[in-house]
Amino acid sequence: xxxxxxxxxxxxxxxxxxxxxxxxxxxxxxxxxxxxxxxxxxxxxxxxxxxxxxxxxxxxxxxxxxxxxxxxxxxxxxxxxxxxxxxxxxxxxxxxxxxxxxxxxxxxxxxxxxxxxxxxxxxxxxxxxxxxxxxxxxxxxxxxxxxxxxxxxxxxxxxxxxxxxxxxxxxxxxxxxxxxxxxxxxxxxxxxxxxxxxxxxxxxxxxxxxxxxxxxxxxxxxxxxxxxxxxxxxxxxxxxxxxxxxxxxxxxxxxxxxxxxxxxxxxxxxxxxxxxxxxxxxxxxxxxxxxxxxxxxxxxxxxxxxxxxxxxx
Numbered sequence: 001x002x003x004x005x006x007x008x009x010x011x012x013x014x015x016x017x018x019x020x021x022x023x024x025x026x027x028x029x030x031x032x033x034x035x036x037x038x039x040x041x042x043x044x045x046x047x048x049x050x051x052x053x054x055x056x057x058x059x060x061x062x063x064x065x066x067x068x069x070x071x072x073x074x075x076x077x078x079x080x081x082x083x084x085x086x087x088x089x090x091x092x093x094x095x096x097x098x099x100x101x102x103x104x105x106x107x108x109x110x111x112x113x114x115x116x117x118x119x120x121x122x123x124x125x126x127x128x129x130x131x132x133x134x135x136x137x138x139x140x141x142x143x144x145x146x147x148x149x150x151x152x153x154x155x156x157x158x159x160x161x162x163x164x165x166x167x168x169x170x171x172x173x174x175x176x177x178x179x180x181x182x183x184x185x186x187x188x189x190x191x192x193x194x195x196x197x198x199x200x201x202x203x204x205x206x207x208x209x210x211x212x213x214x215x216x217x218x219x220x221x222x223x224x225x226x227x228x229x230x231x232x233x234x235x236x237x238x239x240x241x242x243x244x245x246x247x248x249x250x251x252x253x254x255x256x257x258x259x260x261x262x263x264x265x266x267x268x269x270x271x272x273x274x275x276x277x278x279x280x281x282x283x284x285x286x287x288x289x290x291x292x293x294x295x296x297x298x299x300x301x302x303x304x305x306x307x308x309x310x311x312x313x
Contacts, residue, residue, distance in 0.1 A: 002069030003031050004188050005099070007053065007090070009043065010034035012305075013105070014074050016181035018043065024185055031068060055086040061093035068094070072103040072184050075126070079119060079262055087126040091133050101136035101194075103187045105180065108141050108199060108277045109269075117269040119262050138187045139197045143275065144266070146174035146202065146296050151305040153215045153223060162226035166233040167208045170270040173278045174211060175202035176291045176303060186286045198281040203292045205278045208270075211293060218297035233264045 006021060008014030009032040018032060032043050033053045040050040051064045055076065065071060071094050076083045094102060109115050110123040123141075130137045156163040183200045187193070206214075209225045216223055228236075234244070237260035244261050269275050282290050296303040 003049070003067055004029055005031045005033060005065060005068040005071040006184070006188065007033040007055075007072060008074035009050075010036040010039040011074065011077070013177055013181045013184070015039075016178055017072065017074070017184040020182050020185035021188065022046075022048075024189060033064060055089050056082070058089045058093060061089055062096040065094050065097035065099055068097060068099045070101040070103065070188055071099045072188050073105070073126075074184065075105050075123065079122060079259060083122045084125045087122070088129055091126075091129055091135070095133055095135060099135070101138070102130050102133075103138050103140065103184060104130060105184060106139045106141045108143050108201070108275050110139075110141055112274060115269050115274040116265050116272065117262075117274070118265040120269070136194050137196070138190065138193055140180070140183050140187060140200050141197060141277070142180045142183075142200045143173045143175045143202055143277065144270070145177045145180070145305065146293055147177050147303050147305045149174060149208070149211060150215070150296060150300055150303050153212065154300070156223055157219075157221050162224045163208070163212055164226045164228045164233070164236060165208065166228055166230050166264060166267040166271060168227050168271040169207050169209070170273050171205040171207055171276040172270050173201035173203070173205045173276075174293055175200060175282070176296060177305075178303075179282060179286075179290045182286055182288070183282060190285065193285075198285055199277045199279040200282050200285075201278050201290070203290045205276060206293070214293050215297050218294060219300065230264050230268055233267060234260055237263065 006014065006018055009018045021030060027047045030048050032040065032048050032050045034040050035054060037052050040052060044050045053061065053064050073087065073090050076086050091102065104126060106123040106127055107120050110120045110127060127139055153163060180200055212223050212225050215221065242260045244259060
């Protein structure tokens, strides 16, 4: 029997998707892939077939995808040509191995040429490459993780200062990373969906000021929002020791485990309302409503962005 392949099970999103899949289908239907042999061993002990993978090389990669029918490619955490090549390697190897369908975690409004997010370039490249490959696909275009902004909110709480960024009055339907992971699991099992683009959005569109107001109401804090320019936003991240690109060095336990180029251009995209997508695609796919920002703040200890798990840049 052909199997379901989930990659990136050693990452933040992939680990939650793995837990969801184990609830939705039998273990013998699954193959889990990741870079960390230590984490893969934990799944092996639970009766899951595991395969260690390195997407930076095509050599031997197709063998890791043998006997797979559908594969989830969770986008790599580095940005630029290296990520594009890694994604290309996965797609080429999957096709060679006989995989029929790719589930890809993309970004809201990835196809918009005027979207200024540096991240969206890699997502647009990957979507187009999958289309040209001739493989079936589901693209899950995720909104921004609410966890990133909840962690950011508490950073400014601890500093006793205004929350400053470059988003302005732009809107975003913030979604939990847990829901994005759930969408991956359900998409892998969606035999009736073919050549689909789904927008995985949160429960409601809101500005960052709305987001902060919800946080204040649920936590009793009194954070205020202060708009700053793109360059001022870069300066804040520079002071925090956040690298400009994913080629830089990331601090352990950083409250901003992303490159500042990615975050600032993402904020600009939000400000220009390039991320203001709002659909019911998540509910259509999973049958559930997304977790609200209110619920996430109420249980904020469970909705933090966490560490950068990648052993690669």
